[in-house]
Each structure stands twice: as structure tokens, then as C-alpha cells.
Amino acid sequence: MFTIKLLLALLISLLVHATIPACASDKDVMVYRYWDWGITPQRDDYQVAVLKLALEKTRTSHGEYRIERKLETLSRSRAHRAIAQGEFLNIHASPLRPLLTEQDRREQLAESIPVTIPLMKSLLGYRSLIIRRSDYEKFSGITDAAQLKQLIAGQGRGWTDIGIYEHNEYQVRGDAEYFTLFSMLLAGRFDYIPLSVIEVNGALSRFEQYSDSLMVLPDLMLYYPLPTLFHVSAKHPSLADRVEQGLTQARQDGSLDRLFEQHFSEHVHQMKSVKLRVFVLENPGVPSTLGLDRPLLLNPQSNPKPRP
Incomplete structure (x- = not known):
């Protein structure tokens, strides 16, 4: 009986010590919880690919990251509230919303931070x-x-x-x-x-x-004109800053344009034809x-x- 208890105690101790480093390292990972609207999968797949591109560009400067796609049927108002809370969701991509008044601007910035680099050439x-x-x-x-x-x-x-x-x-x-x-x-x-x-x-x-x-x-x-932008929860400005830096690099080195062509060249060709x-x-x-x-x-x- 004593031997069994001792073995169980040792096993629990090993498990606890094994998880401590993982939890500690997980705190260093920047986690992006992306709202996947799900109605237009091609658009969502592209937007997630752009997000990954931006985060890869900044891996050296900002460290590891993780993208969690949240496929949820939400109204836009509920999604915006979730982004503002910054827990279940903290990033989504949507068209630039017009700001008609200074109050509109304050309310939007209290909810989310727009990364003002268009993703899809309108x-x-x-x-x-x-x-x-x-x-x-x-x-x-x-x-x-x-x-x-x-x-x-x-x-x-x-x-x-x-x-x-x-x-x-x-x-x-x-x-x-x-x-x-x-x-x-x-x-x-x-x-x-x-x-x-x-x-x-x-x-x-x-x-x-x-x-x-x-x-x-x-x-x-x-x-x-209807530019699509990333909007990041105002509670996580460091997440927005990293995306902006990564997109700036991707735009400058042409990789953002190449990704767009990879996903949408067929649609563009069809329009031109x-x-x-x-x-x-x-x-x-x-x-x-x-x-x-x-x-x-x-x-x-x-x-x-x-x-x-």
C-alpha cells in the first residue's frame, strides 16, 4: 500500500513539474483568436493566411504565436462586443467602417484597433x-x-x-x-x-x-472603395502593433501581393475577360x-x- 501511494505521489509530482514550463512558455506566445464568419470560406482562408504571413514576418522580433479560428454563428453586433471584451475573440477582418463623428471614432477605438493596411485591394x-x-x-x-x-x-x-x-x-x-x-x-x-x-x-x-x-x-x-482591415481588440494593443508591423513588411517586400494573386487571380481574370x-x-x-x-x-x- 505504501509503495502504491509513493508511486502515485511521485507521478503527480512529475506531472506538475512537467506542466509548469509549458504553462510558463505559453505565456510568451501571442494568441490570436480570429472570428471565422464561415459564410465565405475562401475569404476567411485568405484572411487567416494574411494574418499568418504578418506573424511570420515578425517572429524574430515578437516571438512565437498561435492562431485560433473560432467558427461561430454570430451577428456582427455580437461579434463586435466579443472583440471589445477581448477574451473569446480578439481579432477579425471586416470592411472599414465610416466614422461620421468624433464620438463614433472614440466608440470604435474603445472597442477595437483598426490596422489600416488594406488586405484585399478593395x-x-x-x-x-x-x-x-x-x-x-x-x-x-x-x-x-x-x-x-x-x-x-x-x-x-x-x-x-x-x-x-x-x-x-x-x-x-x-x-x-x-x-x-x-x-x-x-x-x-x-x-x-x-x-x-x-x-x-x-x-x-x-x-x-x-x-x-x-x-x-x-x-x-x-x-x-471597400477596404478590408484587421480589427484587434482594444484590450490587446500589442497584438495590433505586431500585425501592423508584419503587414507593413509584407506589403513592402511584395509577399502580400503574391498571396492575393494566389487566392484571387481567377476572380480578377474573370472580371477582366x-x-x-x-x-x-x-x-x-x-x-x-x-x-x-x-x-x-x-x-x-x-x-x-x-x-x-
């Missing part, structure tokens, strides 16, 4: 239109923005895009959840759903029950210094001059 701002197949002839006859403004766009509740459409005098309904957009379009609540070129096909595949009734309009596109009608919208929340006012990923001949 690719989210290249918007294809999902329409009812029965409306194809009506949409194919649209030649200028004034005609499109007679119709109603549908967007998800709380999306940054809603204010952009309103600023440009487009009609928009923004009271839907993402998962109800397509049934509402079929029900005639609005006339089209503008989604990023990297989202439209995946959306129709996800909701394949609507594929016979809905389609992507092939030759008309909207564009507005089609003769598009492109209506350019203004985004008052994006500084012109970012150089995103025009759709730079399109060929000049595919980029008509008139603005809405």
Missing part, C-alpha cells in the same frame, strides 16, 4: 448582382446608373454597404439577415442583391434551392489617400467614366 467592393431569372431582360437593358436607381437593392442588417448606397442615392433595403436575403428577393421585397464577386457563386451554391429561380447578372457590376458595364459609387468613409476611388483591378476599357 475586392469586396466589386459587386455582382444576384437577380431573379425572370428579370434578366429588364436588367440587361440597363445602360446607366439612373436606371438602376429605380430598382431596390437588398442588403443584410447592419452592413456597411447600406450607407454607401444611400449616399449615392440608390434605393436599398437593409433589414434582412443574410440567410433570408434570397427568399426575400424571390418574394419581391427588393429587386437585386449586390454581393462581392468572391461571394456570389458561393452564395448561390449554398442556397441551391433557389438556383432555378435566381442568377448572377453576367455583365453589370457596381464598384465602390468580360466586357462589363461598371457603375462607380463613392464611399465617403474611405480616405482618397488609399487610392481606391477607381476599380483598379479592371481593364481601363471596362471602366466607364460616368459616376452615379
Whole structure:
């Protein structure tokens, strides 16, 4: 009996001493808990790859890191609250939110720190239109923005895009959840759903029950500046500082551009290969210094001059 107790005591002692160094070293690891929205996997995979690239660039200066992808179905408001708390989540990637007042700016900075280096060359701002197949002839006859403004766009509740459409005098309904957009379009609540070129096909595949009734309009596109940024919990400024330093290096040495090409060259090639009608919208929340006012990923001949 004594021998068994002694062996158990020795085993417990060994286990305790074995975990102490691991815990101590784990404190030196910078842990990034990333919100994985899950609706557009290609976008999330790219954003995590960019985060990893930035952290690899700073491994020598900042040490080890760990990325934890949190696949959670959260509303944007709940995700923002979680980021602000900085525990379950501490980083996510989303479009730059407009700051209309000084109070808006203070509230945002109290919640999260934006890393102001665009991740996707404003690719989210290249918007294809999902329409009812029965409306194809009506949409194919649209030649200028004034005609499109007679119709109603549908967007998800709380999306940054809603204010952009309103600023440009487009009609928009923004009271839907993402998962109800397509049934509402079929029900005639609005006339089209503008989604990023990297989202439209995946959306129709996800909701394949609507594929016979809905389609992507092939030759008309909207564009507005919509830079995607990392937003890091304000409670973890050192995490934000490291990401900014790593992205700065990746942008300067060209590795950020190469990663973008690796993930999205097919989408860019497809846009350039089609003769598009492109209506350019203004985004008052994006500084012109970012150089995103025009759709730079399109060929000049595919980029008509008139603005809405």
C-alpha cells in the first residue's frame, strides 16, 4: 500500500513539474483568436493566411504565436462586443467602417484597433448582382446608373454597404439577415442583391434551392472603395502593433501581393475577360489617400467614366 501511494505521489509530482514550463512558455506566445464568419470560406482562408504571413514576418522580433479560428454563428453586433471584451475573440477582418463623428471614432477605438493596411485591394467592393431569372431582360437593358436607381437593392442588417448606397442615392433595403436575403428577393421585397464577386457563386451554391429561380447578372457590376482591415481588440494593443508591423513588411517586400494573386487571380481574370458595364459609387468613409476611388483591378476599357 505504501509503495502504491509513493508511486502515485511521485507521478503527480512529475506531472506538475512537467506542466509548469509549458504553462510558463505559453505565456510568451501571442494568441490570436480570429472570428471565422464561415459564410465565405475562401475569404476567411485568405484572411487567416494574411494574418499568418504578418506573424511570420515578425517572429524574430515578437516571438512565437498561435492562431485560433473560432467558427461561430454570430451577428456582427455580437461579434463586435466579443472583440471589445477581448477574451473569446480578439481579432477579425471586416470592411472599414465610416466614422461620421468624433464620438463614433472614440466608440470604435474603445472597442477595437483598426490596422489600416488594406488586405484585399478593395475586392469586396466589386459587386455582382444576384437577380431573379425572370428579370434578366429588364436588367440587361440597363445602360446607366439612373436606371438602376429605380430598382431596390437588398442588403443584410447592419452592413456597411447600406450607407454607401444611400449616399449615392440608390434605393436599398437593409433589414434582412443574410440567410433570408434570397427568399426575400424571390418574394419581391427588393429587386437585386449586390454581393462581392468572391461571394456570389458561393452564395448561390449554398442556397441551391433557389438556383432555378435566381442568377448572377453576367455583365453589370457596381464598384465602390471597400477596404478590408484587421480589427484587434482594444484590450490587446500589442497584438495590433505586431500585425501592423508584419503587414507593413509584407506589403513592402511584395509577399502580400503574391498571396492575393494566389487566392484571387481567377476572380480578377474573370472580371477582366468580360466586357462589363461598371457603375462607380463613392464611399465617403474611405480616405482618397488609399487610392481606391477607381476599380483598379479592371481593364481601363471596362471602366466607364460616368459616376452615379
